[in-house]
Amino acid sequence: MANPVDPALTSSVSASQPPAPEMQPAVQQPPQGASASKPAKQQPPKQPAKGKDGAAAAPAASGDGAALTPAELKKKAKAEKAARRARERAERDTTGGGAPGGPGGQHAASAKKGASGPGGAGGKDSAAAAQQKGQKQQPRRGSAQATPQVGAAELKKKQEEKNVSVFGHLYGQQRRTTIAGAGKEVHPAVLALGLQMRDYVVCGSSARCVATLLAFKRVIEAYTTPLGTSLARHLTTHLSHQITYLSTCRPLSISQGNAIRALKLAISSIDPSVPEATAKSSLCDFIDSFIREKITVADQVIAGSAAQKIQDGDVIVTFAGSSIVKQTLLTAHKQGKQFRVSIIDSRPLFEGKNLARTLANAGLDVQYSLMNGISHAIKDATKVFLGAHAMTSNGRLYSRVGTALVAMSAKERAGGVEVPVIVCCETVKFTDRVALDSIVVNEIADADELVTIEPVQQLTGLPDPAAPAPAETKKGGKAAASAPVESSTASQSTASPLEDWKESANLQLLNIMYDVTPAEYVDMVVTEMGSLPPSAVPIVHRMSTNL
Amino acid sequence: MAAPTSGSPDAKPFDIVATYNDLLRSDPDLTMPIAAIEALVLLLTHSPSSTISETLDLLEKSTAHLKQSIPNPIGLSAGTDLFQRYLITTLQRPGQLGPAGDFNAIRAHLLSNGRLFIRRAKESRDKIAAFGRGFVRDGSTVLTNGGSRVVASLLQKAADEKGGPSAVRFKVIYVLSSAKKNSDEPEGMETVRALRAKGVPVSTIPESAVAYAMGKADIVIVGAEGVVENGGIVSRMGTYQIGLLAKAMGKPFYVVAESHKFVRIYPLGQYDLPIEQRVIDFKTEEDVADEAKQQKAVSTETSDAKAVNTADSADVVDFTPPHLISALITDSGVLTPSAVSEELIKIWF
Numbered sequence: 101m102a103n104p105v106d107p108a109l110t111s112s113v114s115a116s117q118p119p120a121p122e123m124q125p126a127v128q129q130p131p132q133g134a135s136a137s138k139p140a141k142q143q144p145p146k147q148p149a150k151g152k153d154g155a156a157a158a159p160a161a162s163g164d165g166a167a168l169t170p171a172e173l174k175k176k177a178k179a180e181k182a183a184r185r186a187r188e189r190a191e192r193d194t195t196g197g198g199a200p201g202g203p204g205g206q207h208a209a210s211a212k213k214g215a216s217g218p219g220g221a222g223g224k225d226s227a228a229a230a231q232q233k234g235q236k237q238q239p240r241r242g243s244a245q246a247t248p249q250v251g252a253a254e255l256k257k258k259q260e261e262k263n264v265s266v267f268g269h270l271y272g273q274q275r276r277t278t279i280a281g282a283g284k285e286v287h288p289a290v291l292a293l294g295l296q297m298r299d300y301v302v303c304g305s306s307a308r309c310v311a312t313l314l315a316f317k318r319v320i321e322a323y324t325t326p327l328g329t330s331l332a333r334h335l336t337t338h339l340s341h342q343i344t345y346l347s348t349c350r351p352l353s354i355s356q357g358n359a360i361r362a363l364k365l366a367i368s369s370i371d372p373s374v375p376e377a378t379a380k381s382s383l384c385d386f387i388d389s390f391i392r393e394k395i396t397v398a399d400q401v402i403a404g405s406a407a408q409k410i411q412d413g414d415v416i417v418t419f420a421g422s423s424i425v426k427q428t429l430l431t432a433h434k435q436g437k438q439f440r441v442s443i444i445d446s447r448p449l450f451e452g453k454n455l456a457r458t459l460a461n462a463g464l465d466v467q468y469s470l471m472n473g474i475s476h477a478i479k480d481a482t483k484v485f486l487g488a489h490a491m492t493s494n495g496r497l498y499s500r501v502g503t504a505l506v507a508m509s510a511k512e513r514a515g516g517v518e519v520p521v522i523v524c525c526e527t528v529k530f531t532d533r534v535a536l537d538s539i540v541v542n543e544i545a546d547a548d549e550l551v552t553i554e555p556v557q558q559l560t561g562l563p564d565p566a567a568p569a570p571a572e573t574k575k576g577g578k579a580a581a582s583a584p585v586e587s588s589t590a591s592q593s594t595a596s597p598l599e600d601w602k603e604s605a606n607l608q609l610l611n612i613m614y615d616v617t618p619a620e621y622v623d624m625v626v627t628e629m630g631s632l633p634p635s636a637v638p639i640v641h642r643m644s645t646n647l
Numbered sequence: 648m649a650a651p652t653s654g655s656p657d658a659k660p661f662d663i664v665a666t667y668n669d670l671l672r673s674d675p676d677l678t679m680p681i682a683a684i685e686a687l688v689l690l691l692t693h694s695p696s697s698t699i700s701e702t703l704d705l706l707e708k709s710t711a712h713l714k715q716s717i718p719n720p721i722g723l724s725a726g727t728d729l730f731q732r733y734l735i736t737t738l739q740r741p742g743q744l745g746p747a748g749d750f751n752a753i754r755a756h757l758l759s760n761g762r763l764f765i766r767r768a769k770e771s772r773d774k775i776a777a778f779g780r781g782f783v784r785d786g787s788t789v790l791t792n793g794g795s796r797v798v799a800s801l802l803q804k805a806a807d808e809k810g811g812p813s814a815v816r817f818k819v820i821y822v823l824s825s826a827k828k829n830s831d832e833p834e835g836m837e838t839v840r841a842l843r844a845k846g847v848p849v850s851t852i853p854e855s856a857v858a859y860a861m862g863k864a865d866i867v868i869v870g871a872e873g874v875v876e877n878g879g880i881v882s883r884m885g886t887y888q889i890g891l892l893a894k895a896m897g898k899p900f901y902v903v904a905e906s907h908k909f910v911r912i913y914p915l916g917q918y919d920l921p922i923e924q925r926v927i928d929f930k931t932e933e934d935v936a937d938e939a940k941q942q943k944a945v946s947t948e949t950s951d952a953k954a955v956n957t958a959d960s961a962d963v964v965d966f967t968p969p970h971l972i973s974a975l976i977t978d979s980g981v982l983t984p985s986a987v988s989e990e991l992i993k994i995w996f
Contacts, residue, residue, distance in 0.1 A: 409915065409919070518916065623877075623915055624877065624913060624915065630995070631876060631913040633878065633969070633988050635985035635988070636985070636988040636992065639988070639989050640992065643992070
């Protein structure tokens with residue numbers, strides 16, 4: 101596989117030697133580690149293609165593109181599009197279907213390389229020659245890949261056995277583990293953000309939305325329109341590369357989707373005659389005002405009006421760590437209200453810990469308990485405040501898994517009149533989608549997150565058995581590659597009884613991210629446009645998007 | 648600019664609270680929000696404000712003053728909020744009447760429109776009666792309470808449909824509140840007499856007999872002081888328990904209210920209303936004795952000063968949550984409780 105790559109690289113990039121060795125390990129990984137997991141295996145078909153894509157695009161952008169005749173340009177664009185489609189199909193096949201996807205991906209990659217390589221090299225070669233070249237290479241590549249493909253199919257089967265079948269449709273693509281294989285057009289800020297979101301460093305619907313917009317602002321600042329296109333037309337595709345990358349790191353949130361939609365609309369409505377600098381600065385202004393209006397100020401308004409609902413002597417129950425609930429509680433505290441907060445948290449993200457610390461530092465009375473203690477915590481609750489990932493059009497709350505349980509416990513207590521459930525949610529999180537259950541739409545996180553246990557201070561017995569476990573999670577992506585090594589030398593890692601869950605048959609782990617709370621369990625939704633019953637969500641959504 | 652506005656209410660003999668109370672007393676058919684709007688319109692005609700911000704400032708101050716001096720400002724605030732909102736949207740609209748236009752023209756326009764609004768609001772009762780008539784079926788028994796004028800007009804309209812003596816034969820169970828204040832007869836007695844005069848058989852029961860009588864009723868129709876954002880209603884004390892009983896016995900529970908009674912508040916329960924009510928008042932023998940002593944002392948000085956700001960037992964309200972309400976019959980149609988928020992959003996944005 102490494103061999104056929106080389107000619108292409110020599111033809112397009114002058115310094116061909118360095119990239120080749122780099123690719124080799126990535127390609128040879130699948131046969132090496134049988135259980136080395138999907139991400140590593142997925143790379144091969146995609147990686148060379150993307151690498152070439154970037155290599156080809158760069159020279160074209162740097163001026164050679166001008167030398168091409170329009171016809172050639174058109175042809176090139178067509179070939180590129182076809183290649184992209186094929187690649188996407190191949191990706192889908194490899195993740196969903198299995199073996200047949202492999203050759204398809206190969207074909208696409210080589211076809212694309214054939215078309216774009218020479219174009220990048222100078223644009224003087226005829227397209228026919230390029231096509232020929234591409235075809236000639238194809239069989240060689242296929243044969244070279246044959247062996248890893250068989251191993252991969254087996255692996256795939258094994259992987260699927262580990263999927264919980266009810267949620268089978270959600271497994272789709274594994275989260276990206278490295279920035280390797282990301283397109284060259286992906287901005288460094290976006291690259292970093294992708295990994296941060298993947299590792300939950302940037303976590304929470306609003307935070308992800310703001311971070312994405314800020315990263316896109318840097319993308320726009322660094323952007324120059326290539327010759328021959330207009331900003332309004334090219335920047336959208338340029339951004340969609342960034343978006344695709346981000347969504348491979350972690351599926352996009354509803355708020356991100358809404359923000360991106362608004363941004364794309366703003367881009368496409370730019371007058372082509374406007375000079376590039378003006379257009380860029382107006383887009384940056386748009387992003388700034390979007391963040392300010394839809395999130396920063398909206399949060400202040402929500403915190404203000406939700407804090408009015410807190411009275412002296414209240415016991416507020418909240419779940420996990422919502423930034424807007426935090427702001428509400430702090431606002432109420434600043435107003436001098438005397439109330440107690442009970443935070444309910446859950447594994448594996450423990451988002452409530454930060455909230456507990458912040459509130460306690462601010463001087464509030466905080467009780468922290470895990471989901472296991474919900475019936476106890478809800479006993480003396482007077483109000484429940486919840487954050488949201490999204491509100492669906494049928495008034496249901498889509499939020500961190502466990503939210504529904506908290507809302508229902510509050511309502512089940514005594515006819516449900518005494519404990520009102522209040523949701524704080526910006527209108528940017530409203531969606532026109534409808535959720536009937538938490539199965540159809542959801543997100544599945546890496547099941548390995550459930551395996552690791554907290555290092556416990558152990559005074560007796562074995563010497564600190566939990567030590568290797570957290571180290572492994574920290575490595576995140578690398579964990580996949582190093583897992584087999586560790587499990588083979590497994591004797592010392594008795595960290596978790598579930599450590600080798602992938603090896604044991606009949607054992608599946610499910611790490612679901614969200615759940616849906618029925619509208620009957622929500623009394624009030626506090627938004628920046630006022631307080632609403634959940635049934636008014638679609639009306640407000642329609643208004644806030646049409647205005 | 649601040650000086651003249653703050654001075655004008657004092658300098659003028661115009662007293663908004665007195666005007667409001669006079670209006671309510673002079674016209675028994677007037678509802679609280681409409682009286683509030685009418686009082687505000689009168690205020691604007693009396694005060695010589697010359698700029699927009701001065702007008703708005705004056706309005707805001709008078710509204711706050713009015714709200715403070717009325718024991719239960721929920722119904723009233725629906726009217727004042729609506730009027731203020733209407734003013735602001737009119738002033739923001741571009742054109743002759745916008746910020747750039749001549750202020751005197753704006754003022755004249757506002758006043759004439761304010762009067763138009765009041766006239767329309769008074770007409771809305773007939774509209775509601777027309778909508779709600781169909782709910783009173785031949786041979787049915789209606790349970791109702793309180794002294795709501797909309798309910799009264801609806802029932803009377805149903806009674807004298809097609810002229811003649813009661814075309815629709817229905818019976819009414821009228822829940823009369825036992826808490827009598829200064830008046831010698833309970834609220835609603837007037838309606839009872841009017842219905843009986845039209846040949847409608849009416850039975851009056853005390854509040855304690857609601858559960859007993861509910862089995863004989865086919866539908867429940869009540870009035871409301873305010874319709875809140877989640878579709879629930881704020882109404883005369885005792886409505887909530889009727890709602891609960893109707894729900895428990897599976898009887899439809901309809902609320903009749905004009906759309907100017909829609910208020911922008913969102914109560915989460917009985918104790919989340921923006922008014923102070925001393926319904927539940929725990930006392931020991933000692934407290935009772937203390938209070939009696941205090942009352943004697945107070946009554947010698949100012950007898951009615953304290954009675955104004957704390958709602959007494961006849962004026963107390965409760966909150967009926969939306970899940971107990973089958974439908975709201977308003978002048979903009981028959982709405983489900985969840986459609987109320989839609990209507991409110993339409994008004995406010």
